[in-house]
Amino acid sequence: MNWKNMPISHKIATVIAGIAVVIWAIAHLKPDLFPVDPSYFAIAVVTLCEAVVCWKEKRKWAYLLIAAAVISIACVILELMLL
Numbered sequence: 001m002n003w004k005n006m007p008i009s010h011k012i013a014t015v016i017a018g019i020a021v022v023i024w025a026i027a028h029l030k031p032d033l034f035p036v037d038p039s040y041f042a043i044a045v046v047t048l049c050e051a052v053v054c055w056k057e058k059r060k061w062a063y064l065l066i067a068a069a070v071i072s073i074a075c076v077i078l079e080l081m082l083l
């Protein structure tokens with residue numbers, strides 16, 4: 001999709017997902033930077049952003065993506081509780 005034709009919510013979701021991917025990549029390049037592995041968090045953020053993008057056209061797919069994001073967030077919370 002062309003950036004100029006995207007709705008503002010899709011642009012915001014794309015930028016947020018890009019930031020999550022950059023943080024994930026930095027964490028893999030320098031493993032000692034963060035005390036926890038940000039992989040689950042990055043997956044949750046990217047999945048939620050994809051659900052925002054799919055919301056109008058593919059509603060059932062968006063619900064599935066939201067459920068996957070909730071599971072990923074639960075994994076993040078469990079990992080933080082184990083610290």
